[in-house]
Structure formats: structure tokens, C-alpha cells
Amino acid sequence: MPVSLYNTMSRKKEVFEPLVPSTARLYCCGPTVYNYAHIGNLRTYVFEDILHRVLEFNGFKVMHVMNITDVGHMTSDADDGDDKMQTAALRENKSPWEIAKFYEDAFFLDTSRLNIIKPQVTPRATEHVVEMIELIQRLEANGYTYVTTEGVYFDTSRNDDYGKLARLQLENQRTGRNEVVADETKRNPSDFVLWFLNKPTHIMKWESPWGPGYPGWHIECSAMSIKYLGETFDIHCGGVDHIPVHHTNEIAQSECATHAPFVKYWMHGEFLLMNGGKLSKSKLTQQTNDQRPKISTLQTMIDAGYDPLSYRYLCLQAHYRSELNFSLEALDASTAGLRKVYSLRPETDPLAGDAEAYQTARRRVLDAMNDDLGVPQAVGILNSYGSYSLWAEFDAVVGIDFVKRAKTTDVELPAEVLELIAKRNEARKTRQWAASDALRDQLIGMGYEVGDGAQGTTVKSRSL
Ligand SMILES: [Zn+2]
Structure with missing residues (x-):
């Protein structure tokens, strides 16, 4: 081809x-x-x-x-x-x-x-x-x-x-x-x-x-x-x-x-835009909004609890000849998307046992990739099939360690984190806002997104 x-x-x-x-x-x-x-x-x-x-x-x-x-x-x-x-x-x-x-x-x-x-x-x-x-x-x-x-x-x-x-x-x-x-x-x-x-x-x-x-x-x-x-x-x-x-x-x-x-x-x-603006290497542009981590290098991203492959996956969401707007929201969305890909299992592969359907799907993905590296389209097609075997084959191009990572199961929140959540819920109940904010910052520092739901504090790991 x-x-x-x-x-x-x-x-x-x-x-x-x-x-x-x-x-x-x-x-x-x-x-x-x-x-x-x-x-x-x-x-x-x-x-x-x-x-x-x-x-x-x-x-x-x-x-x-x-x-x-x-x-x-x-x-x-x-x-x-x-x-x-x-x-x-x-x-x-x-x-x-x-x-x-x-x-x-x-x-x-x-x-x-x-x-x-x-x-x-x-x-x-x-x-x-x-x-x-x-x-x-x-x-x-x-x-x-x-x-x-x-x-x-x-x-x-x-x-x-x-x-x-x-x-x-x-x-x-x-x-x-x-x-x-x-x-x-x-x-x-x-x-x-x-x-x-x-x-x-x-x-x-x-x-x-x-x-x-x-x-x-x-x-x-x-x-x-x-x-x-x-x-x-x-x-x-x-x-x-x-x-x-x-x-x-x-x-x-x-x-x-x-x-x-x-x-x-x-x-x-093309360029990566940081919050809508162009960057240059001599000014390691940083974000300044609220409590959120400042990202400029890969290490700062890792320190903020993100997996480097979330960034790789984010890069694949835009065609290389298009500008890509970087934001923590986009990185969070990429992490969530990657988590979904890793949740695929061979037991529930919709293409399993259907060689013809597999070949059709494979050709569609390859056509997209071979059309001036249409990886965003290819990833979209891969995700529309949700097939473990198709992802396993095309990981040779996408490069997200699919087979290795897809085996790992979801982990429970560590006891330490559960304890901080309980403390924060207690602080909010008694309107101790400074204490509540300090606990939130502690959780952010440990690599979690912190939100306030109907049941109190919610956390989401930024890592995979
Ligand atoms: Zn050169």
C-alpha cells in the first residue's frame, strides 16, 4: 500500500x-x-x-x-x-x-x-x-x-x-x-x-x-x-x-x-501552543492559573503526576501539520482516553474470530496512517472498533505499550489518600476552609485531580 x-x-x-x-x-x-x-x-x-x-x-x-x-x-x-x-x-x-x-x-x-x-x-x-x-x-x-x-x-x-x-x-x-x-x-x-x-x-x-x-x-x-x-x-x-x-x-x-x-x-x-500562545525554547513558558501544576518540560509533567505516554497520546490527537493547543484539560482528557484503551481485553474483542472483518478494519486504519500520517484519524478508527487485537497490532505505530499496559488492572486508591479525603470532607463540614484548601493542595501534590461532588471530595489520579 x-x-x-x-x-x-x-x-x-x-x-x-x-x-x-x-x-x-x-x-x-x-x-x-x-x-x-x-x-x-x-x-x-x-x-x-x-x-x-x-x-x-x-x-x-x-x-x-x-x-x-x-x-x-x-x-x-x-x-x-x-x-x-x-x-x-x-x-x-x-x-x-x-x-x-x-x-x-x-x-x-x-x-x-x-x-x-x-x-x-x-x-x-x-x-x-x-x-x-x-x-x-x-x-x-x-x-x-x-x-x-x-x-x-x-x-x-x-x-x-x-x-x-x-x-x-x-x-x-x-x-x-x-x-x-x-x-x-x-x-x-x-x-x-x-x-x-x-x-x-x-x-x-x-x-x-x-x-x-x-x-x-x-x-x-x-x-x-x-x-x-x-x-x-x-x-x-x-x-x-x-x-x-x-x-x-x-x-x-x-x-x-x-x-x-x-x-x-x-x-x-507544526507548533504546540501553550494556552493559545506560541512558545519558544528560550522562554520556557509556564502556566500561571491557580493551583494547577506548571508544565514546561516532560519532567514537570511527570512531577505533576502525569504519565509521559498521556502526552504522547495527546500529540497523536492532532495532525502533525496542525497546531496543537496544550492545556491540562487536554492532558487530562488524553489520560482518560488512554485509560479506556488500556481497559480493552482480548476476551471481549469484537473482531475476534472474524478474519474478514479484521482485515477490513486493519485496512481502514492503515489507509488513514498512510495518508500523510493521518494518525488522529487512525486512532479514531481504532477506538471505534475497540478491538484488543487491532490495537495490539497497530501499537507498532502508535507506541503506547498497549499489550503491556492493557494487562494491568485498575488500582484502588491508597489508604493515605482515602484518609486525606475523609479529613477534607470533615473540614468542609465544619467550614474550615483554610484546612480544606491545604488538604486539597496536598492531594494535588500527590498527583490527583480534586473536585467537589455531591458526596464530598472526589479525586481522580492523573497517572494511568
Ligand atoms: Zn538542521
């Missing part, structure tokens, strides 16, 4: 036809490891994991590469702002290398808790500086670079189809987002740094043919994707925010160095 994917380059859904039959070569832009990943960033990795799993489910051998950006870079994609790694190193009194290692480990702990399959190759930028220098030398030999006091630049005016992914109108391009330290030495506003020079305060530095310095951000993805997947490969993914600058520049420098088409299919995941 063909898999169709929406290609940002053509703005159309296309049937996926890999360059080498039955092998899918996939590159995903990885994390910059100077802080914990925000749940919004993690949404992108869930999308890429679904892509990986759908391709595998359809029989493709997936070669999945994701870089680790451990070189300090600027807070803006457009080469200006503060160096994130160095800021973190100062903040935490560590070296940039210690910062990078710490947050790389934290990132992979998060992704494993979300059942995200680890890409086979996860190259670190700092270990591929030689490859980056070689690529810049190829660009230099082909006449696409110039050197200023600030660094080695890519000359976008020499690249005829620069901006084709984002369909940029170059005359409208601004120099950088905050315009504070716009570089005076570059020739065109859209030109970007391949190699930074004369940055004495920068801690991470390497020798190069142009002098000591460090690589620009964009060049690392070109160098590492080409090294592990070849000069032309199948799919390149990232967040939608990568389209106008990062991926645009990756295409320009790769194609001008190799004279080969860089990538066949470009795929981009």
Missing part, C-alpha cells in the same frame, strides 16, 4: 518513492543541548517517530539520523543574539562541554519516556568539525563564499534558487529578528555564516583554513546528513520554524557544494 507524504517543497502530498527501493533515508534536525527540551520541541520528535514507525510498518528499512547541536550558537536562527551554550555554562558554572553532555542525556531520557525510537545515528556537531570545514572548502572552491572580519559567509546572491523551500521574496527579507547586532560586513541580508572568526570570548573554538573559530549552525546539518545518508537522500524533517532560515540555508549550501539535489521530501511539524 503506498505511503503518501506532504512535501513542503512542492506544497503537495506525494507518494513516497525512496531513491533506493525499500530503504528510507531520514534526517531530522536534533536538539541544541543547552537546556531541557520544552514539551513543544518534544512534539516534533513524536511526529518524526510516527513517521519512522509508519515507514517501518509499511516494510521500509529506515535509516534515521538526528544531529546533536552541542556547539554554542546564537539565540536567533539568523546568527545574532547570545550564545546559548555559553550562557548556560555561565548560569550553571560548568564548561560548555559539560552542559552539552548533561542536556543530551536529559533529552534522550525524555524521548525514551515518550517511546520515541532512538535514531540509529545521533552525531554530535563537535565531533564533525572536520566534515564541516571540508564542505565549506567545497563551497569556496565553487565560488559561493566570501570572508570578512566576522567570518566566512555564504553568498546567497550567487545561488539562483535560494529560498525555494520557503518561497522567499528576498527583497522583503530582514537582516535578523532582533536587528540589534545585525552584521555590517555581509553583502546581502540573507547571507549567513559558515564559519565564525574573531570571536575571542567564545569558549568552543577550532583551527580552520580561515583562522580559529567555530562553525555556523546550518553547516552542521548539511555536513552530517551528507556524511551518513549521502549527497541526496529521501526525507528531511524539522519544525515549521526551520523552513525560512535553517532549512533554506541547508539546501543552499548543500546543493552549491555537491551540485546534486539535496533532499527529495521535506516534512515539517
